[in-house]
Amino acid sequence: MAEPAARPAAPAPVALSHRRVLHIAVPVVLSNVTVPVLGAVDTGVIGQLGAAAPIGAVGIGAIILTAIYWVFGFLRMGTAGLAAQAHGAGERGEVAALLTRVLVVGFGAGLGLIVLQGPVFRAAFLVSPASPEVEALARQYLGIRVWSAPAMIATYGVLGWLVAQERTRALFAVQFTMNMVNIVLDLVFVLGLGFGVGGVASATVIAEWSGLGLGLWFCRAAFSTPAWRDAARVFDRARLARMARVNGDILLRSLLLQAIFVSFMFLGAGFGDVTLAANQILLQFLYITAYGMDGFAFGAESLVGQALGARDRPGLRRAAILTSLWGLYTVIAFALAFWLFGGRIVEIMAKAPEVQEEARRYLPWMIAAPICGWASWMLDGIFIGATASRDMRNMMLVSALVYAVAALALVPAFGNHGLWAALLISFLARGVSLGLRYPALEAAAGRAG
Numbered sequence: 001m002a003e004p005a006a007r008p009a010a011p012a013p014v015a016l017s018h019r020r021v022l023h024i025a026v027p028v029v030l031s032n033v034t035v036p037v038l039g040a041v042d043t044g045v046i047g048q049l050g051a052a053a054p055i056g057a058v059g060i061g062a063i064i065l066t067a068i069y070w071v072f073g074f075l076r077m078g079t080a081g082l083a084a085q086a087h088g089a090g091e092r093g094e095v096a097a098l099l100t101r102v103l104v105v106g107f108g109a110g111l112g113l114i115v116l117q118g119p120v121f122r123a124a125f126l127v128s129p130a131s132p133e134v135e136a137l138a139r140q141y142l143g144i145r146v147w148s149a150p151a152m153i154a155t156y157g158v159l160g161w162l163v164a165q166e167r168t169r170a171l172f173a174v175q176f177t178m179n180m181v182n183i184v185l186d187l188v189f190v191l192g193l194g195f196g197v198g199g200v201a202s203a204t205v206i207a208e209w210s211g212l213g214l215g216l217w218f219c220r221a222a223f224s225t226p227a228w229r230d231a232a233r234v235f236d237r238a239r240l241a242r243m244a245r246v247n248g249d250i251l252l253r254s255l256l257l258q259a260i261f262v263s264f265m266f267l268g269a270g271f272g273d274v275t276l277a278a279n280q281i282l283l284q285f286l287y288i289t290a291y292g293m294d295g296f297a298f299g300a301e302s303l304v305g306q307a308l309g310a311r312d313r314p315g316l317r318r319a320a321i322l323t324s325l326w327g328l329y330t331v332i333a334f335a336l337a338f339w340l341f342g343g344r345i346v347e348i349m350a351k352a353p354e355v356q357e358e359a360r361r362y363l364p365w366m367i368a369a370p371i372c373g374w375a376s377w378m379l380d381g382i383f384i385g386a387t388a389s390r391d392m393r394n395m396m397l398v399s400a401l402v403y404a405v406a407a408l409a410l411v412p413a414f415g416n417h418g419l420w421a422a423l424l425i426s427f428l429a430r431g432v433s434l435g436l437r438y439p440a441l442e443a444a445a446g447r448a449g
Contacts, residue, residue, distance in 0.1 A: 096223070110154065299326075319382075373431075391437045
């Protein structure tokens with residue numbers, strides 16, 4: 001009787017320390033800092049044309065594509081967990097084959113968007129109508145930008161693959177290069193050559209293909225492993241099914257989360273324009289917090305995934321504790337900053353006195369929000385690393401139901417205060433429900449391979 005195949009030797013363990021966590025997290029945080037800078041430059045450059053329509057066109061076009069690309073965010077998260085586990089198990093061939101799989105998915109999805117751009121963009125303009133002039137310019141913008149869809153979607157997978165191996169400095173280099181190329185070409189194409197809206201779109205297309213090229217250069221070691229081009233392995237039915245299941249669950253989880261925030265905005269709109277504007281300002285506090293937490297959540301994805309792949313239960317627990325501890329430090333820092341400087345931040349972000357006054361009324365919720373969201377943000381990273389996508393999906397459904405019940409009970413009685421309370425309660429519900437499922441992750445790490 002043949003002996004079972006030996007499990008590949010896992011990489012030699014590296015001490016899991018605070019320094020290692022920060023080594024992963026800091027480049028991610030720095031990378032996130034560059035994102036709003038690009039948006040500001042895009043708007044500022046196109047604003048030099050002296051007309052409102054180009055600004056509106058670039059804004060609407062960017063929002064439409066951001067919403068479409070957001071759907072494919074599952075590719076980064078799912079890839080991070082799967083690749084981290086393969087890396088932790090010492091399966092170099094599977095790590096390389098997984099890179100090919102995500103590139104196939106990314107290019108396929110991007111080409112599909114190019115083919116279907118007509119009906120997709122028509123549907124988008126039905127949802128967000130604009131004046132004929134703005135729509136015409138936005139269509140021009142989208143018609144150019146769509147040609148980088150394969151690069152942009154594939155880059156999500158490449159970045160997840162890099163995160164899985166703790167190579168977040170490479171992630172920062174890709175993000176920074178993309179944004180710098182975009183900014184420089186914005187200035188050349190729009191201010192130098194007078195290409196207008198088309199120039200902004202062309203700059204982004206070149207930047208996104210450049211980002212993918214640099215990302216693949218950072219992945220070059222994988223292409224020295226024959227498994228990356230082993231069709232039988234790359235298209236193995238069981239591995240493809242697992243990838244589809246993980247990514248499908250994460251997509252549903254993300255859609256439920258988006259539904260919570262969309263309904264939050266719609267319900268807030270019922271309290272009038274001033275309250276709606278104030279809520280939009282305060283949501284930026286949440287986004288800023290999420291940018292800061294991303295680094296430690298990404299660290300959890302990588303370190304937890306590697307520990308699970310190596311069947312290292314103590315390593316998994318230490319990864320969860322260390323990354324969550326730094327996440328806790330981060331949310332406490334944000335809560336203190338919002339308490340001390342929240343009013344000033346509101347004044348910078350909104351010039352209308354009535355909006356400033358309204359935002360200050362609800363500012364205490366922003367002080368509480370980072371603390372309430374800490375567990376849910378960190379456990380998301382932990383569960384992504386463990387590819388426990390079914391739990392993520394199910395607990396997000398629980399969170400959405402809790403939010404709906406809380407909103408129905410609190411909004412009629414307490415108005416916008418009740419709406420913010422419902423949102424924070426949903427954060428707590430997700431954190432508690434995922435926390436109750438955490439022991440199963442450790443149990444999985446302790447089982448034989």
